[in-house]
Amino acid sequence: MEAVLTQHLDPAAPLGLEAYRAVGGYRSLAAAFDLKSEAIIKTVEAANLRGRGGAGFPCGLKWRLRGVDAAKPRYLVCNLDESEPGTFKDRHLLYGGPHQIIEAVIVAAYALQAERAFIFVRGEYAKGGNGLKRALKEAEAAGLVGANIGGSGFDLQIDVHLSAGRYICGEETAQINAIEGRRPNPRPKLPRASVKGLWGQPTTTNDVETLVNVPHILLNGADWFRDLGVNGGCGPKLFGVSGKVQHPGLFELPTGTTARELIFDHAGGLAEGRSLLGFLPGGASTSFLLPEHLDVPMDFDPVAKAGSRLGTGGIIVLDDTTCPVAVTLNLMRFFARESCGFCTPCRDGLPYLAQILAAIAAGEGQAQDLALLEELCEKIAPQSFCAFAPGAVMPLTSSLQCFREHYAQHIATGRCPFSKANEGGA
Numbered sequence: 001m002e003a004v005l006t007q008h009l010d011p012a013a014p015l016g017l018e019a020y021r022a023v024g025g026y027r028s029l030a031a032a033f034d035l036k037s038e039a040i041i042k043t044v045e046a047a048n049l050r051g052r053g054g055a056g057f058p059c060g061l062k063w064r065l066r067g068v069d070a071a072k073p074r075y076l077v078c079n080l081d082e083s084e085p086g087t088f089k090d091r092h093l094l095y096g097g098p099h100q101i102i103e104a105v106i107v108a109a110y111a112l113q114a115e116r117a118f119i120f121v122r123g124e125y126a127k128g129g130n131g132l133k134r135a136l137k138e139a140e141a142a143g144l145v146g147a148n149i150g151g152s153g154f155d156l157q158i159d160v161h162l163s164a165g166r167y168i169c170g171e172e173t174a175q176i177n178a179i180e181g182r183r184p185n186p187r188p189k190l191p192r193a194s195v196k197g198l199w200g201q202p203t204t205t206n207d208v209e210t211l212v213n214v215p216h217i218l219l220n221g222a223d224w225f226r227d228l229g230v231n232g233g234c235g236p237k238l239f240g241v242s243g244k245v246q247h248p249g250l251f252e253l254p255t256g257t258t259a260r261e262l263i264f265d266h267a268g269g270l271a272e273g274r275s276l277l278g279f280l281p282g283g284a285s286t287s288f289l290l291p292e293h294l295d296v297p298m299d300f301d302p303v304a305k306a307g308s309r310l311g312t313g314g315i316i317v318l319d320d321t322t323c324p325v326a327v328t329l330n331l332m333r334f335f336a337r338e339s340c341g342f343c344t345p346c347r348d349g350l351p352y353l354a355q356i357l358a359a360i361a362a363g364e365g366q367a368q369d370l371a372l373l374e375e376l377c378e379k380i381a382p383q384s385f386c387a388f389a390p391g392a393v394m395p396l397t398s399s400l401q402c403f404r405e406h407y408a409q410h411i412a413t414g415r416c417p418f419s420k421a422n423e424g425g426a
């Protein structure tokens with residue numbers, strides 16, 4: 001598949017407005033303005049564009065459910081928070097080509113008839129956020145953003161919001177609080193943000209990778225987009241591969257590409273003599289998969305069927321020298337630190353999980369710890385206020401299942417069986 005989303009990206013020298021236009025940039029605006037918003041939504045639905053922010057919710061359906069009669073003003077939020085460990089795709093879009101993002105936001109805002117859009121950028125991506133602000137100024141000066149864009153009668157204000165920097169700010173209702181200048185706790189599920197979001201008005205949130213697909217769908221059609229996928233997937237997907245591979249990196253490939261192809265053909269496979277222990281398919285808050293899952297197409301439904309989530313498509317690889325207890329502890333420490341603290345099961349439960357895991361990793365675990373960890377995970381996930389905690393316990397629950405014997409060995413021998421293998425940076 002030829003690159004679509006990354007075709008004109010260059011983090012070292014992102015295209016300015018004129019250069020971007022010279023390669024066809026902003027052409028989708030005219031295509032969009034020729035259509036009514038219903039026709040755009042229909043095309044996005046027909047393309048089967050699934051949200052790339054983690055849950056894979058169909059983008060066209062989300063836009064349709066917002067409703068044509070939604071109150072005004074309406075808002076669009078482009079989510080570029082990307083704080084999920086093992087995930088580095090949105091960053092590439094930001095640093096590599098800010099105008100592609102602005103074009104996508106204009107088209108999506110037009111489809112939703114939203115008069116104001118926010119691009120919420122991870123705090124650590126400040127340099128990229130400032131580049132985006134500069135690109136936005138160029139677009140405004142050229143009449144591509146602002147009042148009566150291109151004589152279409154459509155008005156749009158875009159603001160770039162740099163996050164203060166917490167993982168929970170990626171959750172869409174916490175993000176809404178952050179944009180409003182409040183403490184970023186998630187909001188209750190009801191009323192939905194699509195009805196009462198920013199300042200009590202209808203608000204639609206999409207991941208930036210989801211949105212940058214839309215101009216290409218409008219220009220090339222829904223069938224073209226569907227045909228780009230393989231093994232039942234639709235469209236291009238940005239996959240990251242990190243961990244114990246020879247060439248970690250970001251790869252734009254058809255949705256539905258197998259994990260085997262990603263890890264062995266594109267990321268260079270494992271170091272010589274090593275074998276695969278397992279992998280997280282979509283960032284830290286997904287469940288581990290095993291070598292037997294290498295031929296699962298990396299698409300939302302097949303990965304769910306295999307017992308995990310495609311999540312962000314950021315694959316983290318463990319080989320036979322990686323201690324899965326240490327990896328899981330590392331992730332649990334991250335989640336314990338990033339809990340927003342609003343509800344007790346998550347705020348107090350995650351540090352407790354990390355504490356028990358730390359003891360096991362240090363060879364000080366007790367035989368009953370594994371059952372205790374499982375019981376706590378079962379209780380914490382459903383009793384927490386938002387989707388953060390269920391995601392946080394996923395790697396632990398699955399690690400206890402997939403790598404049980406490693407945990408048992410730590411407890412039985414009072415030491416990490418990998419400590420020798422890891423000496424010398426192996």
Ligand SMILES: Cc1cc2nc3c(=O)[nH]c(=O)nc-3n(C[C@H](O)[C@H](O)[C@H](O)COP(=O)(O)O)c2cc1C
Nearest residue numbers: 051052053079081082083170171172206207210387
């Ligand atoms: C704890 C947490 C963190 C999240 N972080 C992000 C994020 O960084 N980027 C993102 O697009 N979605 C993130 N999400 C999902 C968003 O809440 C939302 O579902 C998504 O932005 C919708 O976009 P999509 O439909 O295009 O996938 C997060 C969800 C949770 C629970």
Ligand code: SF4
Nearest residue numbers: 340341342343346386
């Ligand atoms: S589950 Fe965690 S992140 Fe979500 S509201 Fe509760 S404390 Fe905050």
